[in-house]
Amino acid sequence: MTAITALTENVLLIDKADAGMADPSIIVDGQSYSYFRGTGRIIYLRKSPSELTREDLQAINKEADRRENAKNIAVKETISSSLHRFFNHQSFRMFELGCGRFPLITYFPAGNQPDYYGIDKDPSHVHALHRMNLRASDWSDLQFADKPDDKSTVAVSIYALHFMVNNKLARRLDRLTADDGFFVGNFYLCPAEQKDCAERERLKSILDRHNMTYFVIDDPASNANEYWIIASQQNAEQAGAYARTLKAAIAVQTPHR
Numbered sequence: 116m117t118a119i120t121a122l123t124e125n126v127l128l129i130d131k132a133d134a135g136m137a138d139p140s141i142i143v144d145g146q147s148y149s150y151f152r153g154t155g156r157i158i159y160l161r162k163s164p165s166e167l168t169r170e171d172l173q174a175i176n177k178e179a180d181r182r183e184n185a186k187n188i189a190v191k192e193t194i195s196s197s198l199h200r201f202f203n204h205q206s207f208r209m210f211e212l213g214c215g216r217f218p219l220i221t222y223f224p225a226g227n228q229p230d231y232y233g234i235d236k237d238p239s240h241v242h243a244l245h246r247m248n249l250r251a252s253d254w255s256d257l258q259f260a261d262k263p264d265d266k267s268t269v270a271v272s273i274y275a276l277h278f279m280v281n282n283k284l285a286r287r288l289d290r291l292t293a294d295d296g297f298f299v300g301n302f303y304l305c306p307a308e309q310k311d312c313a314e315r316e317r318l319k320s321i322l323d324r325h326n327m328t329y330f331v332i333d334d335p336a337s338n339a340n341e342y343w344i345i346a347s348q349q350n351a352e353q354a355g356a357y358a359r360t361l362k363a364a365i366a367v368q369t370p371h372r
Contacts, residue, residue: 119143122174125167127159139306149307163314164305165280172278173237176215187217190273190301190340195222197364198229198269198299201357208268210234210291212300213275214251216243229269232257254287267353268292272300276343277308280318285325288345297346297354299361304339318343330358334365 120128127141127148140149141159148159158175160167167175198207207229211219214233223229233244233251244251270291272279288298308314322329328351334340342361346354 122178123168123171125161125171126174127161128153128178129157129159149305151305152303163307164277164303165314165317167278169236173239176237176240179215186337186340187274189336191217191219191222193364194271194273194299194301194342194361195219197357197361198271199223199227200364201360202267205267206230208232208296210268210270212270212272212287213278214244215240215273215275218244218247218249219271219273220249268294268296270296270298270300272298274301274303276300276302276318277305277314280314280321282321284318285321285327288327289325289347292350293347295350295353297344297350297357299342299344299357301334302341302343304341309339328354330354332358332362332365336365 118130122128127143138150140147142148146161148161151158151160151164156178158178160171162171198209204227209220209229209231211231211233214235215237216239218231218233220228220231231249233241233249234254234257235241235244235251236253238253241251241253268291270288292298302315302318304315319329322345326348328346328348330344332342332344334342342365344354344358344361
């Protein structure tokens with residue numbers, strides 16, 4: 116008998132040994148759940164990623180916090196190396212959206228790290244970064260007063276953009292990067308998203324309504340991943356230049372299917 120653990124009403128967990136090849140969808144107590152992701156243990160969702168509650172995200176985070184998997188590491192190596200190359204030893208600010216317990220700053224060379232600030236809805240993640248002597252908060256406590264005027268700003272997100280597809284996203288990115296900067300992150304394509312592209316189309320519609328520029332780069336190492344660079348119109352040239360740097364970095368990464 117398959118062992119099913121309900122992490123929340125919207126999130127189910129099944130051991131991979133029980134899930135077998137991982138059915139794209141399952142019915143439990145009359146509710147339909149779609150395969151989301153998982154390695155040793157499979158996560159199924161009742162709602163789309165961007166519709167999940169704070170409780171749902173915390174449950175998924177707790178499962179992901181067991182260890183940082185190879186796919187996360189590969190994406191972080193790609194983005195950190197491309198940013199390091201693009202800024203060419205120049206200092207820049209970095210806000211990491213959905214920073215989790217494994218912040219991107221740890222992937223930069225010692226002595227050449229950005230001015231870092233982590234943002235996460237989960238208080239346990241914020242406290243974890245504080246224990247690492249890193250600045251972090253949720254959105255409500257975000258501090259801008261100490262931003263130097265002479266640095267570009269990059270907002271980044273690793274395996275979290277698919278949770279943030281809502282009308283707040285464009286306003287938040289504009290707030291972080293409007294003066295001089297851009298956003299870069301990866302968009303995880305769960306099986307349902309690969310089939311109907313609903314969340315990606317919704318994201319494009321939101322960005323178009325806010326007159327924002329975006330570049331989408333396929334990940335040749337994984338058909339379940341793509342990279343997004345987003346910027347205001349005034350920063351489109353800088354974002355385009357970074358997109359070319361990122362594309363070059365992606366081409367030399369180890370496959371992580």
